[in-house]
Amino acid sequence: MEQSLTRLVQAQRLEERLVVLQRRADGLPVELSERGAQVSALEAEIDQADAERRAALSKAQDLENEVRTREQRVAKLEKQVLETRDASSAKVAEHEAGELRVRSAEAQDQALGLLERAETLQARAAEVRVRVAAAREDLEQFRATVEADAAGLREEIESYTARRDALLATLDGATRDHFAVVGKRTPGKIVTPLKGDSCGGCGTRMVPNDAVRVRAKNACFRCPSCARFLVSPEIWAAAEQESSASS
Ligand SMILES: [Zn+2]
Structure with a gap:
């Protein structure tokens, strides 16, 4: 009986070790997927910056088109002012041209801000691209390590399991x-x-x-x-x- 009890304790020791090994083996894929998620998050950041940059450039282009259209209108109004003999209609045209110039100046400021923003976004995306490349490389190395670790753990688990089962087989x-x-x-x-x-x-x-x-x-x-x-x-x-x- 004493021998059986001793084996029981030994089986328990192996079981204890098995639980630790199994937890470690289970944790590896989790850690791997967490690191993969970090890389994906960085890639999403690049996509986001690229999309924002395209939107800023397109908006700036729209504003510049509006400015050009307004400039044509202003040129027409200026011509009217020169050609008309009617003081009041000259005044109306001058007033409209003035307002259009103010709006164009505002739109140009806005477009300039958008171009600056697009440049900042481009720089940020470039910086994140460098980080993504490094993170991807790390991930691949980690994946290789994980695979080696997992294989080692599997072997250890098999060996401990066999030893535990051999002990248990001697019990009722x-x-x-x-x-x-x-x-x-x-x-x-x-x-x-x-x-x-x-x-x-x-x-x-x-x-x-x-x-x-x-x-x-x-x-x-x-x-x-x-x-x-x-x-x-x-x-x-x-x-x-x-x-x-x-x-
Ligand atoms: Zn108890």
Whole structure:
């Protein structure tokens, strides 16, 4: 029985390690996709800057077209002023030409602002393009590392799984089943030593009889509160020594 309990603890140690390895393996694709998302965000920033720049240039062009049309109208009005003999109609034409000149000046200022904005956007897009190129290169390197890490982790997981299963195979069916059930509920925390008279896992104090049974090391005892296997501290320590000797 003592040997079975020791194996149970060793299986738990391997399980604990497996949980860590599995978490790391699961985390790699997440990290990879997060980095991919960062690159995509930078690419979106470039698209945004390019779109804004095109809009600014097109608006500036519209304004310049309006200015040109107004200039033609102003030239016509100026001609009218020179040619007319009617003072009041000359005044009306002068007034209109004046207003058009003011509006054109405003539109030219606006167009100039838009051209400056387009230049700023172009510079920003160029700067982000450089960053994207670097980020893409980083991502590719990271992807290669992740693939190597994942392959290493897979191998380790397979080896730990085989060792754990070999240990579990020596135990009876009910113990194996219970091991699996607790492992699902509290991954990597299936066996725990007795600490004083309490469960080392959940801290529940055992009734004296149960503590005696655990210390006797002749039965597979389970904590009535957290359902973990409860072993004597000696078994726990012995299993640890054997594990570190074998690994
Ligand atoms: Zn417990």
